[in-house]
Amino acid sequence: MAPIDRCMASVAKLSLAPTVRPSISSTIPRFLAPSLVQTRHASVVKIGRKKQVKKSKPLSKDFKRHKLDKADFPQFTLCEALRILRAYEVGKPPGAVKYEMHIHLKTARNGPVIKSSIRLPNPVQSDWQIAVICPEGSDIANAAVAAGAKLVGEETLFQAIRDGNIAFDRLICHELSEKKLQKAQLGKILGPKGLMPSARMKTVVKDVAKAIRDSAGSSDYREREGAVRMAIGQLAHSPEQLKANIEAVMKKLRAQCAEISEENPKEVHEVILSTTNGPGISLNGKFRNLTEEITPQQLSGPM
Structure with a gap:
């Protein structure tokens, strides 16, 4: 039997000897252990074009208006406009439907604003x-x-x-x-x-x-976005009554435009007439053509 000190020396040699571990390549195939294999990829920096931001067009100094000098631009007399508009209001109570006037002005966006009131010859609301x-x-x-x-x-x-x-x-x-x-x-x-x-x-x-x-019996009006909009009459009004109201408004409005300084001029460009349920019709400034078959008396009273 070997002595104890010799046995202890042999045990110490075994503990200090390096252990040989099997390599992965020799024991496990590479395709069976993909998680143990670290793959590296080169970083790619994509250089692309910058997004072009569309710039909004700046607003014009003046409001855009229709070119009334065109030969094909439709404009009507007052009686023609009433004949068309009354067709849209058939069956409506005469007192419930109103004629509305839209006066487009040639004016700058940052110019002074027209605001006032007028007593119409034939009040819209009494x-x-x-x-x-x-x-x-x-x-x-x-x-x-x-x-x-x-x-x-x-x-x-x-x-x-x-x-x-x-x-x-x-x-x-x-x-x-x-x-x-x-x-x-x-x-x-x-x-x-x-x-x-x-x-x-x-x-x-x-x-x-x-x-x-x-x-x-007065009516207030105020310029907004280069236009003056106001009720000008009722469906029960005759063409002559409506004409008197329009002339009174236009006379006062032109006088107000003339009072404004030359630095910010204003002038009437177009007058449009409409009803509560009807379209807008551009007026040419005339009351009635001689060739029109319909008379102002036929455009008065209930339909």
Whole structure:
């Protein structure tokens, strides 16, 4: 039997000897162990063209308008336009359908805006509900009620407006109540509705009764996007009544265009007439051709 120290020496030699591990290539085929094989690929940087961003065309300084001097551009007399438009309103109540006028202007985009009101010879709407801002219980309030005002007052009227109870079509303010109206800060409510009184629109007045009589049959208009749009008559109006309304509006509008400075000139380019359910028809400025078979009397009254 070998001594213990010799056995311990042989065990130490075995523990210090390097172990030989089998190589993968010799024992396992490469195709059976793909996860053990690391493959490297060269990084490819693609150099492409930059995306071209389409630039929007800048807006022209003036609004685009039709070329009315073209030979084939359709334009009609007032009676011809009424004959066409009335055909679209057959069976409609005469008081429910309105004639609308669209006046296209030659003007710059950043030019001054035309805004005013006019009392038409033949009012489109006569049953206006008018409210007056004036001292409550005063002689001014009594005169306003006698002239036909539906609502009068100051704080009570201001609170009704804040609550959304706007039961009127026009709002007139007396000069004595103008400061209280400014302190009430109702411009954000009344402004978008076109009801905010102002001296420019002649709704801040001294004589309330006269202002009520003048505004009862008046119509407001304002230029938007280079055009003035407003109701010009009812279907029950005759061609002569409609002609009188159109002439009154055009006369005042041309006078306003003439008052504007030469740096931002304005002029009337085209007048279009339409109805509630009908198309827009360009007018040539004439009332009636002698060759037309239909008469103005046939274009009046119910259909």
